[in-house]
Amino acid sequence: MTDLLQGLLLTSAWGSIAVLLIAMARPLLKRLGGAAVVYRSWWMLPLALLAPLLPVPAVAVIDAAPVRAFGNALTTPLLPADAPLWPALLVAVWLAGALGVAVLQIRAQRRFVQAMGPLSPRADGSWQASADPGLPALVGVMAPRIVVGPDFDLRFSATERDLVLQHERSHRAHRDHWANLAVALLRCVFWFHPLLPWATRRFLCDQELACDARTVDPHPALRRLYASTLLKAQLVHPVAPMACHWRSQPMLKERIAMLKQNKRKALPWVSGQVVVVGLCVGLCSMAWASQGGAGTPSIGFEAEPVPAGSAETVGAQVVNTTAPKYPVAAFEQGVSGKVELRVEVGADGRVTDVRVLSATPAGVFEDAAVTSARAWTFKPALREGKPVASALKIPVTFEMNDEAPAP
Known part of the structure; x- marks a missing residue:
């Protein structure tokens, strides 16, 4: 939605x-x-x-190691209770x-058509209506017909009718x-x-x-x-x-x-x-072109470097990450979930765009995951030894534990 x-x-x-x-x-x-x-x-x-x-x-998307945020590092609510x-x-x-x-x-279209009354064909290829709700006009879409009023011949001369x-x-x-x-x-x-x-x-x-x-x-x-x-x-x-x-x-x-x-x-x-x-x-x-790159320290955050690809191409690797903050409303209701992100990484290792591919449940964890991902930095992908832009698909899991939220 x-x-x-x-x-x-x-x-x-x-x-x-x-x-x-x-x-x-x-x-x-x-x-x-x-x-x-x-x-x-x-x-x-x-x-x-x-x-x-x-x-x-499309930039080739590489699957990255999952990210987890646990519900024991809360500050202020990121989403209102009725956000979903x-x-x-x-x-x-x-x-x-x-x-x-x-x-x-x-x-309005039906009233206009009904107001014309029965139609009769004319020798010039047009149709003559029994009433005049606003004619002459080209009426219809699939099979449009030129419809003239009942007084068309009386009101206009032959030359004028031809122009109409x-x-x-x-x-x-x-x-x-x-x-x-x-x-x-x-x-x-x-x-x-x-x-x-x-x-x-x-x-x-x-x-x-x-x-x-x-x-x-x-x-x-x-x-x-x-x-x-x-x-x-x-x-x-x-x-x-x-x-x-x-x-x-x-x-x-x-x-x-x-x-x-x-x-x-x-x-x-x-x-x-x-x-x-x-x-x-x-x-x-x-x-x-407009589509393009379109608290308390969190704990329990897990991430692994992206494995290298072939000898010619090496995928982007995590350098610095900030764990997502668990939304207060979701914690209070005991809600867990998962957000799958597409993270585009530029040749300088900075995040250029973050998009939500899927979210369960919808409307709860997306903002927290995206906000956190925009601050991540990476070691850029390499192609023939040169840094290039790349994209990662990163699942972010929000899990509950038994600890109470921080005051």
Whole structure:
């Protein structure tokens, strides 16, 4: 459970950095490449969320001699009495929030689909609804359909209808419905994130602006007609979370302003693409690299040097160790346990990272074992006579004895 919480916190932090970076880069990207490049910059967000979860190059792990800490050398409590409960409570709250957001989004999508009423196919490949809960729109994910309102033919001229349908076909061709599904999933997983509501609204706005640009850029003479078509349609209905709507009243002014801009030259557009790719690569590299090397004297501590390997390679060996302190809460309750640590040792013999591989019982002894391991020093491993980084797998056993805790 603690691994799940740490993963959520790590990805949330990098997601925040990605959103802030997108917000700061938007003016520059808009000048360089227009709405399409700005929309493409949102790739930074999912990449930044996934990068910290990618595996890092593994260092060969050598099994080390076990470490034991006995319950007769206590000072102040390292863990509160209810420490084992808070990870489970936080996970339960997160799950409840994720399920709640998922239910709300599914209900909103179903209400929108049901409000359209029966659909009938049209000769132009779209579908006509019996009611208008916020149409035209591209509705669905697995088999998306372009759905228009019952008064579509009456409200728009033939040329205007063709522009609307081109807009929705562009959404479908560029898989924007899958992007909306990804946003819906992120809203479930990161429902607690304070920047997510703004990021969702801004993403959907950039999606519509990019689709507008793709529709009118091949036909510059139709920009004025396209703007007047937008003015004919005002969306006042609740929108579906997984639908690409033609009408969008909150961003109508921004969409019309974008249509007044001239088509951009190829060189600035390419520059914008280069900037986006550079930002994605740089941010993801940093997020991925962030995983790396990520009282009273205790008695009863036992440790043995790590045996040497082959003639060419010698494993790291213990030089100086500090025994873990037995948590007071565990001692008072008579709890014993075992923690298996992965200890990464640098070429200078110092501990660079400590990770918990397993712990029994969970949430009791991990902090004490990790805190102690970070202060250990080793004789570094040797490869062909040169010190190199290495990793050790060290089991730490916490055992009870009959002695009372020190005052």
